[in-house]
Every structure is written in C-alpha cells, then in structure tokens.
Amino acid sequence: MGSHEGEVRDDSNKESQQAAQALERVxxxxxxxxxxxxxxxxxxxxxxxxxxxNREAQRKREKELAAVKISAEDVEVIANEFAIDKKAAELRLREMKGDLEAALKSYFD
Known part of the structure; x- marks a missing residue:
C-alpha cells in the first residue's frame, strides 16, 4: 500500500503543477x-x-490666408489663364501673398 500512495501523491503533484502552469498561462x-x-x-x-x-494649425493657416489682400481681377486672370475654379485661383493667389506674377509662375514650378 505504501508504494501505491506514493503514486497517488505523484499524480496529485503533477496535476497541481499542470494546474499552476495553466493558471500562469492565463x-x-x-x-x-x-x-x-x-x-x-x-x-x-x-x-x-x-x-x-493639425486642426489648429489648419485654422491658423486659413486665418492667415484670409488676411491676405487680393484683387478680384487677379483671381479672374488666374482662373481664365489656367481654366481652373475661382476658389482654387483665389487660394493660389493668397498663398503667393497676393502677388499675381508669383501665382502665375507657381503653376510652372
């Protein structure tokens, strides 16, 4: 009987180790x-x-561009010359600080 109890203890110990390993994995x-x-x-x-x-930087940039003085005639020139929307022409002119020549040249750069 003594040897039989030892086997039970070994199995029990093995099960405990497996349970501990499973718990550790979890x-x-x-x-x-x-x-x-x-x-x-x-x-x-x-x-x-x-x-x-990024949104704050975009708002700041839009505010800066809106403050640039531009001429409606210059917007017309760019829009007609490059067959583009007036809003796109206005944006380019504002980006070029209202300088018509610089705006026109920027399309070739």
Whole structure:
C-alpha cells in the first residue's frame, strides 16, 4: 500500500503543477492583453492630440490666408489663364501673398 500512495501523491503533484502552469498561462495572457490595451489607449490619445494640433494649425493657416489682400481681377486672370475654379485661383493667389506674377509662375514650378 505504501508504494501505491506514493503514486497517488505523484499524480496529485503533477496535476497541481499542470494546474499552476495553466493558471500562469492565463495570467500571462491577461497581463499581455492589458499591456496591449494600454498601448492602444496611448496610441489613440497621441493620435487625438496630433489631430487636434493639425486642426489648429489648419485654422491658423486659413486665418492667415484670409488676411491676405487680393484683387478680384487677379483671381479672374488666374482662373481664365489656367481654366481652373475661382476658389482654387483665389487660394493660389493668397498663398503667393497676393502677388499675381508669383501665382502665375507657381503653376510652372
């Protein structure tokens, strides 16, 4: 009987080890998932901040361009010369600080 009890203890010990290993795998998986979720969260926050900064920069740029004085006649010249929409011609003229010659040349650069 003594040797038989030893076998039972070995099996019991083996089962305990297997259970402990299985629990450790589950725990590792949960920890990895939490790390991944933290990485995703940090990345999403960084993207949101970058998007906000881009929108602010775009608004600032639009405000600066809107402040540039331009001539309606110059917009007409660009629109007619390059057969483009007046809004696109106006934008190009504003980007060139209202300089008609620079705006016209910019289409050839």
């Amino acid at each position: 725990t590792d998986h949960v920890e990895e998932r939490q790390l991944d979720e933290n990485k995703v969260h940090k990345a999403m926050v960084a993207l949101a901040e970058a998007d906000k900064a």
